[in-house]
Amino acid sequence: MVLGIESSCDETGVALVHAQASGVPRLEAHALHSQIEMHQAYGGVVPELASRDHIRRVLPLARQVLAEAGRSLADVDVVAYTRGPGLAGALLVGSGVACALAAALGKPVLGVHHLEGHLLSPFLSADPPEFPFVALLVSGGHTQLMRVDAVGNYRILGETIDDAAGEAFDKSAKLMGLGYPGGPALSRLAESGDPAAFKLPRPLLHSGDLDFSFAGLKTAVLTQARKLGDDLEARKADLAASTQAAIVEVLLKKSMTALRETGLRRLVVAGGVGANRELRTRLNAACQTARVRVHYPELHLCTDNGAMIAMAAAMRLQAGHAQADHRYSFDVRPRWPLDAIDA
Known part of the structure; x- marks a missing residue:
């Protein structure tokens, strides 16, 4: 039984996953608290407020998860937590609670890469993927295309060189x-x-590689908004639709190019932007035409959550790519490239 804790930014998530010797680990229960309402007054995440709220939420959520699963702390075998990347203070809350809890129980602890959690989150769905596959990871400040051959075996095919897709959405909206x-x-x-x-x-749409760049799009949106002036309010929906169309077209073309270049017939889309309805519609149509299977996390698991952290920990332990231990002097990694996951 793996208890997972997520606290990298503005969601506090706790989950319990049952991992057996073989097969996909099973989600027993999960609970999530979003801080969106608290941060709305400031127009973005305030790190200190985020950290303090995680402190208030994590233990009640853990009690809720154990109660829903019909389990007790004595049933927990491993406590997993998000080690990075993310906000340093927020990460320290989750890691501190996880290590203290594991120490009190005499159980091992395991730090998990936040992006690996997103990457493996489709395995929590009713239609889990099979290895190997191309992954489009679109989460917050990260946009990456990867070849995934197994748990822990990831090769980056392309990534953003400036603003990520999620940042382009958020900054354009602002x-x-x-x-x-x-x-x-x-x-x-x-x-x-x-x-x-x-x-x-459509930045880098015809670049000949699989890298992304959305900073220029954000600048173009700013220029167009200024041109509209007093007419912006009346044309805001059109500008929003045009912005979304540009982002989705780039993500779509690069993903299909990655599938062609690798020869793989399976695509996994993970991360918060993976919940975007237009992106899913366009990808579904393109993959159906190309006879490629496409997989997504369940909609409620696209954002940050404890289930993906517990799942990633369970799958790494199953695959032998990680070893939970009893060293409770934790550290966090606010900046942690996915290709340096074992460093």
Whole structure:
């Protein structure tokens, strides 16, 4: 039984996953608290407030998860936590609680890479993928394409060289005055707009590689918003739809190119942007035409959550790529590249 704790940013997540000798580990229960309402007044995440809220939430959530699973602390075999990347103070809360709890129970502890949690989160779905596959990881400040041959066997095919897709959504939304969190607000507004209303750039669309760049798109949105002036409010839905269309087109083309270049027939999409309805619609259609299977996490598991951390820990332990230990003098890694996961 792996108890997982996620506290890298503005969601506190706790989950219990049952890992057996073989087969996909099973999610027993999970609970999540979002800090969105608290941070809305500031237009973004305030790290100190985030850390303090994690302190308040993590133990009640742990009690809730154990109660829902019909388990007790005595049933927990490993305590896993998000070691990084993320906000340093927020990470320290989760790691501190995890190590203290494991020490009190005399059980081993395991630090997990936040992005590996997202990467493996589709294994929590009713239709889990099979290795190998191409993964499109679109989470917060990260946009990456990877070849995934097994747990712990990841090769980056392309990544963002500046703003990530999630940042492009959030920053563009802020320029339009849509508040926080901007990405989901922009996507909802885009549903009533014309995606062809404004001609916005598709950065690196024809670059010949699998890297991404969205900083130029954000600048183009700012320029267009200024041009509209007093007409921005009336044309906001069109601008939102045009912005979303540009981001989705780049993600779509690069993903399909990665599949062609690797020869793989399976695509996994993970991370918060993976919940975007337009992205899923376009990817589903393209993959059906190319006869490629596409997998997503369940919608409620696209954002940060404890289930993905517990699952990643369980799968790494199953695969022999990690060893939980009794060293409770923890450290966190706010900056931690996925390709340095074992460093």
